[in-house]
Amino acid sequence: MLVVVLGALVLPLAPATGAASTPSAFPRVVHGVQEPAADYPWLVSLLSAGRFNQEGAFPAQFCGGTLTTPTTVVTAAHCVVNQDTGAVRDPGTILIGFGPNLQDTNMPVARIVSVAPSPDYVRKTASNDVAVLTLAEPVSGVTTLNPVTVDEGAALTAPGSAVRVAGWGNTSNDAKSYPEIFRVGRLVVFPDGTCGGDQSFTLNGVRFNGFASNEANAKVMLCAAGTTPNGSIIDACQGDSGGPLVAGDGVNARLVGIVSWGEDCASNFPGVYTRVSSQLDFLATRNAVPISNIQVPAQPPGLEVAPRSGRLLVSMTPPADGATVTAFAATVVDPATGQSWNCFAEPRPVGASQCTVEGLVDGTAYQVTAIAGNDLGNSPVAGPVAGMPVPLPDPGRITSLKAQAGGRVVARVTPTDPHGTELTANQLTCRPTKGGKSVTVAITGAKVVLTGLRPVAYSCRILASNGYGTLESAPRNVKARS
Numbered sequence: 401m402l403v404v405v406l407g408a409l410v411l412p413l414a415p416a417t418g419a420a421s422t423p424s425a426f427p428r429v430v431h432g433v434q435e436p437a438a439d440y441p442w443l444v445s446l447l448s449a450g451r452f453n454q455e456g457a458f459p460a461q462f463c464g465g466t467l468t469t470p471t472t473v474v475t476a477a478h479c480v481v482n483q484d485t486g487a488v489r490d491p492g493t494i495l496i497g498f499g500p501n502l503q504d505t506n507m508p509v510a511r512i513v514s515v516a517p518s519p520d521y522v523r524k525t526a527s528n529d530v531a532v533l534t535l536a537e538p539v540s541g542v543t544t545l546n547p548v549t550v551d552e553g554a555a556l557t558a559p560g561s562a563v564r565v566a567g568w569g570n571t572s573n574d575a576k577s578y579p580e581i582f583r584v585g586r587l588v589v590f591p592d593g594t595c596g597g598d599q600s601f602t603l604n605g606v607r608f609n610g611f612a613s614n615e616a617n618a619k620v621m622l623c624a625a626g627t628t629p630n631g632s633i634i635d636a637c638q639g640d641s642g643g644p645l646v647a648g649d650g651v652n653a654r655l656v657g658i659v660s661w662g663e664d665c666a667s668n669f670p671g672v673y674t675r676v677s678s679q680l681d682f683l684a685t686r687n688a689v690p691i692s693n694i695q696v697p698a699q700p701p702g703l704e705v706a707p708r709s710g711r712l713l714v715s716m717t718p719p720a721d722g723a724t725v726t727a728f729a730a731t732v733v734d735p736a737t738g739q740s741w742n743c744f745a746e747p748r749p750v751g752a753s754q755c756t757v758e759g760l761v762d763g764t765a766y767q768v769t770a771i772a773g774n775d776l777g778n779s780p781v782a783g784p785v786a787g788m789p790v791p792l793p794d795p796g797r798i799t800s801l802k803a804q805a806g807g808r809v810v811a812r813v814t815p816t817d818p819h820g821t822e823l824t825a826n827q828l829t830c831r832p833t834k835g836g837k838s839v840t841v842a843i844t845g846a847k848v849v850l851t852g853l854r855p856v857a858y859s860c861r862i863l864a865s866n867g868y869g870t871l872e873s874a875p876r877n878v879k880a881r882s
Contacts, residue, residue, distance in 0.1 A: 439649075442467040442545035443566050443582060445497035446479060446533075446642060447509065452495055457509075458502040458580065464567040464643025465496065466545050466655050470538035472688040474547070475642030476658050476674065477517035477531040486523060491515050496535065498542060502568060503580040511536040518682045520749050527620050528749050529660040529674045531642075532686035545644065547689055548654040550722035553677030556647035557622055557656050559591040563647045565624075565659060565671070567640030585634040587626040587645075590670050592618035601670075603627055609669050614833060614857060614877075619750045620678045622657055623670035637665035645673045681747035684724045684774060697723040697779030701772040703730075704752070705787035707868075709794070709819040711760055712787045715752035716745060716770050719779050723772075730770040732757045732787070760789045791819040795864035795871050796843070798828070801878040807853040809878055812846060813862060821866040830860040833877070853880035 444465045451460035463479035473496055480489040495509040517531040548556055557563075565585045593599030594610035595618040601608045604627045616623065624645065626634030636643070636659045645657030657673030676683075683689045702717035714730040728745045743755035760766065769783035796814040803809050809830065816826050828848045829840040834857070839850050843862065858880060862873035 440500070440566050440582070440584070441543040443500075443644060444473055445502065445568060446473075446475060447495040447497050449493050449495045452497075452509065456503070456505065457497050457507050460495075461497070461502055461568055461639065463639070463641045464569075464582075464659065465533065466644040466658075467539065467542060468544055468547055468655065468683070468688045469690055470540070470542075470544065471535045472686065473512075473533040473535070474655065474658065474676075474683065474688055475531050475533060476529045476660055477521040478523070478526065478529055478660070479642040480515050480531050480533070481517050481521065481523065483523055488515050488517060491533075494533065496533065498539070500581045510539060516686050518679065518749070519746070520682070525617070526661045526672070527617060528679065528682075530658055530676075530679045530682065532683065532688045534686070544690070545646070545653060545655050546693060547676050547680060547683055548647070548656045549693060550677050550680065552654055553656065553675075556654060557589050557675070557677070559589055561589040561647060563587050563589055563624055563645050563656060565636045565640065565643065565645050565657075565673075567636060567643035567659065569637040569640030569643075569665075585626055585636065587624040587634060587671075590623040590625065592622075594670060595621050595623035595672065604631070606631055606633065607668065611663075611669065611672070616672055617750075618675075620675050621660065621672050622675045623672055624657070625670040633666040633668070635662065635666040636671045637662075678749045681718070681725050682749065685726050685746070689724065691775070694724045694774055694776055695721075696774070696777040697721065697725065697772050699723075700780045700782035701725070701728060701770055702752070703768070703770045703782040703785055705768045705785050707788055707790045707792060708756070709791040710762060710789055711756050711758045712766065712768065712789055713754060713756050714743060714745075714768060714770065715754050716772065716782075717752050718747060719772055723779075724774050725772045726774045728753050728755070728770060728772050730755055730757070730768060732760070733767045733769075733784075734764065735767055736764075762789045762791055764788065790868040791821050791866070792868050792871050793818045793821065793823060793826075793864040793866050795826075795862040795873040797873055798860060798862060798876045801860060801876050803878050803881045805881050807851060807855070807880055807882065809850045809853055809858075809860075809880060811848040811850065811860065813843060813848060814846070816843070816862065816864045818864075818866060821868070823864060823866055825863065825865040825870070827863050828860060829863055830858040830878070833857045833859050855880050855882040 446463040447460040465473040465475035514534040518528045520528040596616040598612040599610040663669035697719040699719040704715040706713040716728040745753035745755040767784040772779040794817040800812040831838040
């Protein structure tokens with residue numbers, strides 16, 4: 401399946417001169433309608449600064465965004481990150497436009513001083529597709545839109561919930577039509593199974609296909625689409641990238657999604673949006689969440705400790721109360737001597753945040769505690785949890801995987817470090833990503849050959865074992881060939 405990241409194929413980084421794509425490169429919302437501009441004061445346009453200075457806002461617009469505080473605009477990371485090189489766009493090449501009409505010669509614009517994509521943004525999968533743009537000066541007289549909180553998100557993005565997307569994207573799925581004034585699409589949130597579970601969904605008699613697990617991830621994405629009374633599909637399109645997906649109205653309106661990617665426009669696949677409730681910790685670190693939305697964590701973070709040779713790996717997860725976390729801190733104490741060590745970690749949109757305490761003695765029992773915090777204060781202390789470093793082997797790294805005809809895969813790996821112990825096993829194992837029989841081969845050198853693989857996707861990793869236990873390397877995926 402060809403997955404098209406909205407805007408990524410038509411939005412190269414603008415050079416310093418401000419050159420940009422032609423207007424036809426910025427298609428707009430398919431089957432959307434015009435709604436009162438006063439209902440969308442927080443909707444902003446991202447403009448190529450050089451193009452704007454030469455030709456105005458209409459040809460300069462390349463993405464949308466949402467004003468969440470007087471100094472921050474939330475948009476998609478792929479709007480500001482070069483999809484080939486990963487380079488982040490220079491703040492001086494972007495202006496923020498305020499107003500519904502891109503042909504307005506008096507459109508107010510604002511400069512930005514920083515461009516911050518999520519550190520967890522993955523270009524290949526569009527995971528965590530979010531960025532924060534910080535304005536050079538606070539905007540006055542413009543209403544902001546609050547990002548949804550964790551508690552609100554569960555209700556506002558439940559399957560069947562009504563949402564709306566707004567932007568200056570293509571109004572046609574088979575032609576090029578560029579409205580001067582933004583359009584709004586009324587959509588419905590799809591079940592999570594359509595956004596990574598490969599489940600279909602029928603809306604008003606129109607059947608939509610779902611995305612597989614290697615295409616979408618419902619933890620950080622949500623899927624939505626709409627239909628008109630005559631069965632036409634309502635969807636965002638390339639020029640809408642970075643714009644808001646909104647639930648609720650008036651003072652109860654919340655930013656629940658960010659236009660991210662899709663399978664063409666207005667096709668029988670839903671549009672995919674960054675799930676804002678999964679990005680709150682990142683948004684908080686960039687001051688893009690109103691302080692009134694932040695609470696001191698009332699519960700301790702989740703805490704797990706894993707032994708390594710001469711060190712402990714500490715994993716921390718946000719408190720169960722859903723409070724925004726901007727940092728984690730762990731403390732390791734030797735009860736016999738009172739000596740202590742600290743390590744720190746930033747929150748991640750999905751999974752545990754980790755840090756490592758080095759310089760410990762194998763076989764020594766330590767006590768580990770942790771806290772989570774934000775600008776308002778710290779959580780209660782988690783732990784103590786016991787941890788004892790042991791000389792577990794450090795597995796090597798898979799440097800390459802090459803599929804060959806006949807179910808054969810050739811891997812290149814780096815050596816495993818046994819830390820002075822005797823390895824009981826050192827092997828490469830590949831498991832089908834959708835379930836099935838694994839293929840395992842002992843590692844005897846830098847080159848490993850696996851045979852008998854079915855023509856499906858596999859996740860491969862190194863398993864290194866000694867008398868103390870087993871550790872796995874980071875996985876790498878490969879699609880076997882028939």
